[in-house]
Amino acid sequence: xxxxxxxxxxxxxxxxxxxxxxxxxxxxxxxxxxxxxxxxxxxxxxxxxxxxxxxxxxxxxxxxxxxxxxxxxxxxxxxxxxxxxxxxxxxxx
Numbered sequence: 390x391x392x393x394x395x396x397x398x399x400x401x402x403x404x405x406x407x408x409x410x411x412x413x414x415x416x417x418x419x420x421x422x423x424x425x426x427x428x429x430x431x432x433x434x435x436x437x438x439x440x441x442x443x444x445x446x447x448x449x450x451x452x453x454x455x456x457x458x459x460x461x462x463x464x465x466x467x468x469x470x471x472x473x474x475x476x477x478x479x480x481x482x
Contacts, residue, residue, distance in 0.1 A: 396434040398474065400467070402450040405440035413448030416464040423471055433474060 402417045420435050427433075443449045446460035452470065459466055 394431070396432055398433045398455075399453045400433065400435045400450055400470070401438050401441075401453065402435060402467070403439075403441045403443070403448060404437045405444070405447075407444040408440075408448035411447045411461075412463060413450075416448060416450075416462065416467050419464040420467045420471065423468055427471065427475060429471060429474055433471070 400420065402413060402420065404414045404417050408414070417435065417437050424430060424433060424435055441449055441451070443460070448460075448462060450459050450462065450467065451457065452459075459470075
């Protein structure tokens with residue numbers, strides 16, 4: 390079995406139908422664009438998920454490890470978390 394480099398943090402962003410309609414897909418694209426040009430590249434990975442079955446709170450995303458969940462967020466909220474990770478050396482409040 391071969392090993393691969395795993396990121397320290399993973400942000401799972403739902404882009405299912407309800408989350409997408411409420412800005413989740415745009416937030417995902419914005420976050421990926423930010424990360425592409427960030428010092429966090431390779432340390433943080435953003436993974437698009439199809440549905441987390443939390444549609445009443447759409448859009449939702451989860452930061453792991455740490456089990457931090459955001460509900461009804463906007464792109465600026467995810468960018469704030471990424472900026473905090475840069476400033477605090479990967480810690481999530």
